Amino acid sequence: MEFQLTDDQAMVQKTARDFATLEVLPKAAEIDRDHRFPKELVARMAELGFLGIAVPEAYGGGGMDVVSYVIAMEEISRACASTGVIMSVNNSLVCDPINRFGTEAQKQEWLTPLAAGKKLGCFALSEPEAGSDAAAQRTTAVKQPDGSWIISGTKNWITNGPVADVCVLFTMNDRAAGHKGITAFILPMDTPGVRCGSPDDKLGIRGSKSSQIFLDDVRLPDSLLLGEVGGGFKIAMSTLDGGRIGIAAQALGIARAALEDALAYSQTRKTFGKAINQHQAIAFKLADMATEIDAARLLTLRAAWLKDHKLPYGKEAAMAKLYASDVANKAAREGIQIFGGNGYVTEYPAERHFRDAKITEIYEGTSEIQRLVIANYLTKGA
Ligand SMILES: Cc1cc2nc3c(=O)[nH]c(=O)nc-3n(C[C@H](O)[C@H](O)[C@H](O)COP(=O)(O)OP(=O)(O)OC[C@H]3O[C@@H](n4cnc5c(N)ncnc54)[C@H](O)[C@@H]3O)c2cc1C
Structure with missing residues (x-):
């Protein structure tokens, strides 16, 4: 078992992190406030090869693996969950089924421009x-x-x-x-x-x-x-199995945003003569958030790795989405608590993470449906 990224995966992570930090994050609050579709960021994701990451290069894609897709999704969703889901739908729900079920002519005509980001x-x-x-x-x-x-x-x-x-x-x-x-x-x-x-x-x-x-x-x-x-139906269900890996990665990004923003705030906000992260109640919240995010990431990367290795991954994808979305909601709720009153107002990002996190428990199968999927696998002995 190998826990280190390959050189290619590390390069994807760096590219995604630089893009997310320098270009996406500065716009995230404004995109949310104005309900604005970030057309220019979608164009940049196309240039960076993020709209068809795991599609073969022959069809306009990045020719990377699903692990790379997860890594990029986490980074971009950490900056802006809206931009993350735009990317996720194009990769997981559109390119993937056309790549797996399309005819050669359909791949040439539709997959190639979709994976290259010329079409959405x-x-x-x-x-x-x-x-x-x-x-x-x-x-x-x-x-x-x-x-x-x-x-x-x-x-x-x-x-x-x-x-x-x-x-x-x-x-x-x-x-x-x-x-x-x-x-x-x-x-x-x-x-x-x-x-x-x-x-x-x-x-x-x-x-x-x-x-x-x-x-x-x-x-x-x-x-x-x-x-x-x-x-x-087979196309839809198998597509959603893969899509859940993308939404788990989106949830990871939101959870990380909640943690990183709360950690930074807790180091500067002082009460009773010390930074609030020096109070054990706040420090323990941060420790729990970090631990749960790591566990969610491992579940998500396992599902991605299984998909990359053409092994069954439906149960693992459902577990990753179920757990990562739960972690994102919990982290976002605790993030607001750490910000105190400032967590409740739009001047700070904590309330946005809280609002963004909720959808990860709903789309591409609610948490109740993930539990049904997992339980069905257990019943079948899988
Ligand atoms: C912002 C957003 C974006 C979306 N994007 C897309 C998209 O791009 N494409 C697309 O096709 N769909 C999309 N959806 C739809 C999404 O996948 C559905 O909303 C979701 O699957 C739940 O379906 P529903 O809203 O009809 O709720 P319902 O199916 O009516 O469920 C209502 C409640 O009952 C629970 N429930 C239902 N059945 C069971 C059961 N058997 N056992 C236990 N509990 C159960 C559910 O978990 C939920 O809590 C999107 C939804 C939203 C809100």
Whole structure:
């Protein structure tokens, strides 16, 4: 077992840390306050190769491993959780399924610009009546005599939706077949009949734009089918397994931000004649935060390593997301406590971390769903 980063991974970490510290962090408060999509940071992530890190270079990606993706995600989310999720969706939820299930022609046409950051992607599985119960899809896809498909329905909460060029879309083509009736498509967002609702007004990750997507008799050629007819559920679930590693890394970044900001504050704020980190109650909080963050990082890197080695990783990814999101929420809550009254106002970053942390327990499977996934693996003896 090896706990040291390779030279390549260390280089990714340095590049991501420099970018996050020098370019992302100075803008994070403003992005949050103004609910601003950080277009210029997305362009820089494209230049740095962060929008398709683990995609082969032949398809426009960075040709790196999933461990490198985790490392970069943590650094960028430490500076700005909104920028982190924009990156995570493009890598995990869009490039990854097209890389694994797309035809050669689809990879050339769609994966290559997505991985290079020339296009931005979104992933549309959730619907008003299908969140945790993803198999309850109501968006219909009906095959036409000429071989094309007509798609109608509504998708909910789609991260990057309002700013995306391409969508990995899930539909129901045979409701009687249950989850085996789900079919995936690559949807160009400028296809006639596609419309995004107003951006969601969110508690946190306010720089990330999400919205409903309305699909009104959208016609797609059969060449945009992703995988097989009826194979969409498998694509969605396996994609979310990988996505959870990315969200665990986002949670790690938020937790680290909460710790680092609280630690710095605790060294300068004085009460009763000494810095508050000299009070054991505060010092122990910081010690617990640091220990739990390390444990969450190890779980996350283990899941990434398993994926890199083509070993089963579904249970480990669910454990990483479950634990890291819990750690992020706890660290953010304790961070506010360490800041005292200053933790409760927008002048300091602690309240932003608290608002940003919450989403990591909700999207790509709530914490309850992660527990169900883990328990199912245990029942199967895995
Ligand atoms: C900001 C944001 C961005 C998002 N981005 C995307 C995106 O890009 N693409 C996408 O497809 N989706 C996206 N989502 C949707 C997200 O994945 C869902 O919100 C999430 O899966 C939960 O579904 P739901 O909101 O319908 O809640 P529900 O499924 O209605 O769940 C409500 C509550 O019941 C619990 N629950 C449900 N079923 C069970 C069960 N069997 N056992 C125990 N508890 C249960 C849940 O854990 C939760 O606490 C996003 C959501 C948000 C808020």
